[in-house]
Amino acid sequence: MAPLISIRSSNDKLEIVNQLLLPHVTEFLPIESVEDAHDAIKTMKIRGAPAIASLAALSFSQYLSRALKASPQPDFLASPEALKNHVEPILAYLYTARPTAVNLGAATRRLTNTLSSSIAAGKDTQFIVTDLILEGNAVADEDVGRNREMAKWGGEWLLKRVKDSGKDVSVLNVMTVCNTGSLATSGYGTALGLITYLHETGKLDKAYYTQTAPYHQGSRLTALELLTLNIPSVMICDTMVGSLFQHHDIHAVVVGADRIAKNGDTANKIGTYNAAVIAARHNIPFIVVAPISTVDLDIEHGSKIPIEQRPPLEACLVRGVLYPNDGKTEQVQVMITPPGIEGIYNPSFDVTPAELITAIVTEKGVAVKAEGESVFDLTPIV
Template sequence: MAPLISIKSSEDKLEIVNQLLLPHTTEFIQINSVEDAHDAIKTMKIRGAPAIASLPALSVSQHLTRGLKSSPVPDYLLSRDALKTHIDGILAFLYTSRPTAVNLGAATRRLTKTLNDGISVEKEPREIVQDLIAEGRAVADEDVGRNKEMAKWAGEWLIQRVRDQGLDFSRGLNVLTVCNTGSLATSGYGTALGMITYLHETQKLAKAYYTQTAPYHQGSRLTALELQTLQIPSVMICDTMVGSLFQHHSIHAVVVGADRIAKNGDTANKIGTYNAAVLAARHKIPFIVVAPISTVDLDVADGSHIPIEQRPPIEACLVRGIRYPNSGESEQVQVMITPPGLEGIYNPSFDVTPASLITAIVTEKGVAVKAEGETSGFDLSPIV
């Protein structure tokens, strides 16, 4: 079966699959402006750290492509100063769409550098715009290749670790993941889910387990859809059942993605990841983080400085889906599962897993593990 995709783009047409409607309805919606891109990220029609970097970059490329074709000529093409003011404003606006995922900032910084480099050598505005269009598309295009690289690094590292420990995996490896990190969260293949896909493709995977997190979070539903599409044997569990799973089943690793990795290796990921890490440590199960280099934020010393997005309280009170049982209709309904007017709702999107609970961090450049005798932090320099 064909892999799922989150973004479709052409010369100046940009579409995303509305992830709020998945897995029951597949609907692509057009992104016609940077304001549309901002709204899609803010309302979580698109999600996943790599994907929410690709979409803004592509929306900037779309905006500038249309600008080059416009008549009369837009004011921002008349001078380098006007272009800088215009692009800086757009990038600053897009950066506000979601605060935790550092990939978004990495993408806007790349475009800022392209802009400033062009200005510093006194390129004409149209030439700088062409550079920006190419750079915006490159942000998205590079994602698939690096995802496959990190998935292989992570998969092979786990296989070797299991071998070194003398464990029997003749029937394949069992791996647990949290949230969605596949093609719908990236530009293709995936990060943590990419590792699971790699193990499946190389016939080293027995079963993938994935958690159902807080009611409104779509991660488990999207993971279910992706694993089903790829025909990967899998089991969904509630996040409160992870401890029971570890007690009664042989799990060889927990693998997760990341929205931001601090300099010492502390990692922000979807809420519920910290719970899984604590339980994995208790059961001596390796805990692996798989994420692109752009997710590593060397300007943040540790996890205490990672901004954690707080979602609107109402989202924790609602679930969306199709009626059950039904007669085949696909119309979606949204229901409230709490008493109306409930106060005191704690609803963070992410938590931070300390480096002390992480066994390995993987990027497209390789695998980082803690030095012999080190328990608290990582040296990430070889993989960034």
Template sequence: MAPLISIKSNGDKLEIVNQLLLPHTTEFLEINSVEDAHDAIKTMKIRGAPAIASLAALSVAQYLTRGLKASHTPDYLQSQEALKLHIDKILAYLFTSRPTAVNLGAATRRLTKLLDERVAVGKDTRTIAEDLIAESKAVADEDIGRNKEMAKWAGEWLLQRVKEQRLDASQGLNVLTVCNTGSLATSGYGTALGMITYLHETGNLQKAYYTQTAPYHQGSRLTALELQTLQIPSVMICDTMVGSLFQHHSIHAVVVGADRIAKNGDTANKIGTYNAAVLAAHHKVPFVVVAPISTVDLDVTDGSQIPIEQRPPIEACLVRGILYPNEGDTQQQVQVMITPSGLEGIYNPSFDVTPAELITAIATEKGVAVKADGASVFDLTPIV
């Protein structure tokens, strides 16, 4: 079956799959402006740190492409100063859409750096715009290749660890993951889910388990759709059942993605990840983070400095799905409130931070980092 995709880009036409409607309805939304991209990211129509960065960059490429094609040259293309001021504002605006995912900041900084360099050497505005378009597209295009690299690094590391510890893997490995980290969260293949896919493709996976992190989060439903599409044997569990899973089933590893990794290895990921890490540590199950280099933020010393996005309280009270039982071919989607109206004091963070001491390994496209003997934090230098 064809892999799922989160973004379609062709010339100056840009579309995303509306992840709020998945897995029951596949609807592509046109992105016709930077404002559309900002809204799609903020309202979680698109999610996953790499996919967010790709959409933001591609919306800049679309904006500049249309400016270059315009019958009348836009004001911002009249001079280098006007172009820099205008694009800087756009990049700053896009950065505000989701504060935790560092990939978005990495993408906007990358474009800012290129803009500054081209202005400094005195290139004309149209050439600068063309260079920015190429760089924006590269942000998205590079994602698939590096995902496959990190997935292989992580998968081979786990296979070697299982072999060294002489664990029973005669039927293949059983791996638990949290949230969605596949093609719908990236530009393709995936990070943590990419590792699971790699194990499946190489005949080394028995079963993938994935958690339902909260009623309103789409992570579990998107993961279900991706694993079903890839025909990977899998089981969904509620996040409160992870401990029971470890007690009664042989789990070889927990593998997760990341929205930001601090210099010491502390990792921010979808809410519920920390819970799984604590339980994994108690049951001596390896806990592996798989993420691109762009997710590592060396300017952040530890997890206490990672900004945690607080979602609107109402989101914790709502769940979306199709009517059940559902008769016929029509799959009517509904959104319902699962709590009493007017609740106060709702705690609704979108992410939590797993401390480095609970993480066994961190894999990027450059390799796998583990802690030195006796250390509680990572040296990420070799893999960034």
């Protein structure tokens, strides 16, 4: 099977795979404007903190590239000041699409900083726009390489950890939560990248992944990615994690992150905190794998991380294909809850406290807590 991708970009053409329809239907949607990108991110047609940052940056580059080629050129290219006044609100608008994923904010700040430094250097408008286009493309291009780096760092650290614990095993069983593979990044993946690294080096027995809830797409995307990579895998309901740990030898839980606070508290897909609590009860290492752009040093601890509340209706719907239906693939969306429920609690993320996390991995290496400490010093890996 061909490798899965979340974004296709060539010249000024930009497309994303509509993840709402996966795994049953593969449909690429054209992104023709920053408004299209904002909608795709907000409605979760694309998901995964690195992937949404890449899409936002690429759509911004597309917008500027088309402006350079337009005849006549738009007024905002008349001067550096006009450019600044025009594009800063666009970057601010893109940032509003999803508030928890810090990668999106890191990408828009990176572009804002490029704008400011290019203006300060006295460049003319055409050169400033070129700088912004190149920087926007770089946000996506750099993702695959750093994912491979952190996968190797984390995989080798875990293998050593298991060996040092005295366990005589040649292959590992690893559990993950939500999707952190190629569909959630620009390629290879973060936590799923670590699992892929273990598989590629012959050190993985099985990958276990949680079905966080019927309406959450992440686990179905994980299933699709693991099947594509021919990685032996087992799906479990999130309410069965405790039973899994009681009856099977799980060597680690590996998850991604949407935002990591300065002390190591980590926001990730809802259900991650539950898994961390149970992993701690069973003395199973709990590892967070995420790029440096996910670490937010401006936030001291997890209580300051904004948690996105999704529309209540999303918790009542499930999408799939009718079965059986004379061999035809007909995708439907149905309501799974009765009408008249008084309230629906539907956060996208929860925060796992640093004390429950064994290690945090970025492309720069692996951080562990100092002896006797309950929080991390992330300085060496950011």
